[in-house]
């Protein structure tokens with residue numbers, strides 16, 4: 006038999022191993038992209054058949070090859086997807102297996118078609134109650150899920166759920182991982198587009214028909230109808246019987262999106278995010294791989310899924326930094342989306358009211374086409390924006406809202422209109438301090454203060470998740486009643502609002518309160534029904550939402566974002582404040598925005614007040630150009646960490662000392678990271694700066710591959726970094 010047919014290279018789902026060769030037993034059919042099960046030692050692990058020339062590996066003697074055990078009944082991964090996996094691994098210094106893991110989404114691909122058993126409380130209460138059991142009954146009202154999902158949702162151990170199951174507290178039901186879904190209809194509800202909208206949607210529809218790679222920057226002010234416009238492109242993809250992927254930055258935004266999609270297309274799209282149940286995850290994976298799911302809306306991880314015939318990718322709120330993944334494979338979903346478009350030969354639409362400077366630069370370079378929606382839909386006006394100088398308009402002692410803002414809130418309440426206060430800080434207070442000895446309560450695992458969460462009576466580290474009960478005396482000097490909360494978080498602002506306006510109905514919106522799409526849906530419905538007067542929220546409320554009766558926005562502290570100042574600080578502040586301002590006055594009633602600041606003359610604040618977006622962008626772009634910062638050059642961070650500080654330091658020093666000397670390629674550091682301890686690991690950073698003319702990946706690979714460091718040291722590379730801590 007011809008050796009080439011009996012031997013294949015397989016990329017295994019194991020990040021520690023390179024690809025391995027296997028033999029193909031007679032009668033088994035495999036092709037490139039086939040998903041197979043292969044033996045590895047005593048185990049059996051999944052993998053994908055790959056072109057051998059793309060992953061060099063040691064040639065093993067044909068008679069030593071072990072046979073592939075089975076080919077899964079799943080569509081083979083397409084060539085464009087295989088190229089995307091290779092590109093992502095190469096560009097971001099990740100192992101191909103760790104990218105493959107996102108494609109196969111671990112368990113989701115390997116459904117064995119057995120029905121999944123889910124449980125739901127049935128009202129039977131056991132004779133003996135324990136605190137954990139109480140918790141189950143409190144938290145699992147109307148919740149259905151597998152044993153482990155229920156344990157997770159109730160925050161108890163699996164044993165507690167199992168115990169209750171034995172006592173008959175649950176009803177069980179079998180759910181199939183497979184079901185028929187009715188496809189969205191392109192002409193379910195027609196919308197009349199404005200002239201501007203029509204012009205843009207025509208370009209996008211033609212792009213979908215053209216079936217060619219082309220990136221677009223859909224640049225439209227808040228409330229201009231970007232969603233409405235890209236829906237026309239989705240409709241065209243549906244007519245062409247091709248799939249669409251819509252990426253959203255936050256799972257909290259999926260629920261309102263589903264409603265809106267359903268109103269336009271008659272049925273909900275398939276969703277993909279971390280909040281899915283295992284049964285849903287399996288079903289959704291299978292349906293998008295089979296082509297049955299026509300439209301998928303999801304968080305960044307949806308980008309790597311094996312769509313059968315993708316025809317369009319939309320990245321909504323494309324400027325959002327949450328598209329950058331900060332652990333595992335450190336990729337930027339916006340950028341990988343464009344690469345996927347290139348490989349699949351389809352259009353990619355980046356939609357935003359405040360595009361990233363990187364995206365604008367691509368337009369200037371002629372790589373992306375810009376499509377502009379200059380005005381709000383239906384004659385709604387842009388809100389009036391005013392800066393409040395906190396040094397002049399001083400909040401009373403111990404409070405945070407300036408008198409002018411308080412008056413505005415009061416008037417808005419009287420008018421029966423809704424208000425939103427924005428502060429990008431979860432919890433009650435960012436720091437707890439002892440008045441007697443000056444001790445500050447720090448996380449034991451991180452260089453970070455513990456943040457007080459008064460609603461749950463705990464202190465929490467926002468970096469590693471460590472929590473401790475709220476202490477009643479200073480852990481250092483043991484003085485009682487000496488601990489004070491310093492600075493405000495959203496909970497504290499909400500307390501202030503309640504003191505000022507006891508009659509007002511308030512809501513706190515952060516990832517602590519809105520942690521699932523269902524919670525987000527509750528919030529949206531309450532807002533729409535007029536059940537909330539004043540919302541206090543973090544960046545979670547700044548984007549996407551459309552509440553016609555919301556007319557007042559207060560930015561509690563516009564200066565926070567500029568502290569610490571990495572290269573995008575000003576841009577990010579501008580985007581955040583412009584986005585949150587964009588929630589005000591989106592329908593008939595005009596909106597008003599107050600920005601509290603100590604620096605009313607800062608360029609960011611000035612640009613916001615004057616509505617001079619383009620002026621701000623131009624100045625910011627010029628300063629990036631002058632500084633040789635991205636997008637005019639490229640950066641890569643090297644993060645060295647270990648539980649042993651001297652090991653980490655030595656490795657970082659070794660990396661620094663061996664840095665290659667290449668024109669246009671410079672290495673800065675090492676230096677202790679600003680977050681010098683994270684999850685118990687000491688961290689040191691180096692920063693690589695390279696001009697676009699040099700091949701950063703190639704130089705770095707050649708350099709790092711030759712070095713060795715102790716096993717316990719981790720060296721991570723973050724290409725195009727967004728975080729510098």
Ligand SMILES: Nc1ncnc2c1ncn2[C@@H]1O[C@H](COP(=O)(O)OP(=O)(O)OP(=O)(O)O)[C@@H](O)[C@H]1O
Pocket residue numbers: 196197198199202225226227228229230231232233234357358382548549550551587
């Ligand atoms: N042609 C139209 N016909 C009817 N309603 C429209 C039309 N265009 C936009 N709208 C409505 O105007 C509101 C704002 O539109 P949309 O949410 O799409 O704006 P956006 O540009 O995505 O805003 P943002 O960037 O602030 O999220 C929505 O309620 C939308 O349904």
Ligand SMILES: [Zn+2]
Pocket residue numbers: 448449450451453466467468469470471684
């Ligand atoms: Zn911590």
